[in-house]
Amino acid sequence: MVSISVGRKLRAKNTVSGIQNSPLPAESMPEKRSVIHLENVYKIYQTGDLKVAALRGITLTVNKGEFVAIMGSSGSGKSTLMSIVGCLDVPTIGEYYLDSIEVRQLDERQLSIIRNRKIGFVFQSFNLIPRTSALANVELPLAYAGLKPKLRRQIAISALRAVGLDDRKDHIPSKLSGGQQQRVAIARAIAANPPLILADEPTGNLDSKASEEVMGILSRFHQSGRTVVLITHEPDIASYADRLIRISDGRLYSDEPIETHHKTKHQSISGSYAHGVSTDTEVTATDVKAVSAIGDSTEDIRA
Numbered sequence: 001m002v003s004i005s006v007g008r009k010l011r012a013k014n015t016v017s018g019i020q021n022s023p024l025p026a027e028s029m030p031e032k033r034s035v036i037h038l039e040n041v042y043k044i045y046q047t048g049d050l051k052v053a054a055l056r057g058i059t060l061t062v063n064k065g066e067f068v069a070i071m072g073s074s075g076s077g078k079s080t081l082m083s084i085v086g087c088l089d090v091p092t093i094g095e096y097y098l099d100s101i102e103v104r105q106l107d108e109r110q111l112s113i114i115r116n117r118k119i120g121f122v123f124q125s126f127n128l129i130p131r132t133s134a135l136a137n138v139e140l141p142l143a144y145a146g147l148k149p150k151l152r153r154q155i156a157i158s159a160l161r162a163v164g165l166d167d168r169k170d171h172i173p174s175k176l177s178g179g180q181q182q183r184v185a186i187a188r189a190i191a192a193n194p195p196l197i198l199a200d201e202p203t204g205n206l207d208s209k210a211s212e213e214v215m216g217i218l219s220r221f222h223q224s225g226r227t228v229v230l231i232t233h234e235p236d237i238a239s240y241a242d243r244l245i246r247i248s249d250g251r252l253y254s255d256e257p258i259e260t261h262h263k264t265k266h267q268s269i270s271g272s273y274a275h276g277v278s279t280d281t282e283v284t285a286t287d288v289k290a291v292s293a294i295g296d297s298t299e300d301i302r303a
């Protein structure tokens, strides 16, 4: 897939528009390979006179290449945690380092660059743009990233092929099944080949077959070396991950490796994809040229 080359190049530089990786305090220095590091994170929401402590002292490290599932009852703080990890919100107290960059020091513009470059989001409700083709939906973040139309079209088609939907590229979301819409959303999330995928209940609106398909794709993405963090209410879905974190009442309740994930089952699901997410990339000169446009021109696009 062409987009792999994009990600490699993106990951190669770890500063964004002058954002320097801030030195971590020695006592909290996470492992070198950490992608996500939260240190005693609290999130307090205030609505009128009511204060809700959605997160209460979360300390957590996720290393590069991990597949982590997060479970917990409704209201326990899972989505709040995800919004902080995804740089959509900042902790009220505590620190968050993404790829060793301290997120608190970033302004809105820098945060949007980080999100575009490093993170692919998948949500329960797909969040596709209505009355807009699957292809255009997948192309959108590539446009934000500053890719030229021809190249972003090529990459978007590759991403749709990776989720088995290249024959539906001209369909608008309302003409696709729920599972297909989620696969388009995943194509959009992986198109720029971010090192980190955050999925908040990606199978919450899907039947079991569509859920397996979606999890097969996420597994493939993980197997090709990416980091995946997944929120789910379903133990079967969590079992695709290698590590299970349980959140209760805004606190980390448990954090354990998953020993018995259904490897055989997952392999057969992945194998059923004619066009799985592949690391066999055809890198062309055009790709390499376009890669340098990502991020660097994000400012212009957003201005």
Ligand SMILES: Nc1ncnc2c1ncn2[C@@H]1O[C@H](COP(=O)(O)OP(=O)(O)OP(=O)(O)O)[C@@H](O)[C@H]1O
Pocket: 045, 046, 047, 052, 053, 054, 072, 073, 074, 075, 076, 077, 078, 079, 080, 081
């Ligand atoms: N923007 C907000 N403003 C005020 N309170 C909020 C906000 N977002 C979440 N909360 C509160 O924070 C707590 C945690 O919410 P969160 O959405 O993180 O839960 P969750 O674990 O994702 O639940 P679910 O499984 O139902 O999605 C809840 O009590 C919720 O009411």
Ligand SMILES: [Mg+2]
Pocket: 078, 079, 080
């Ligand atoms: Mg939630």
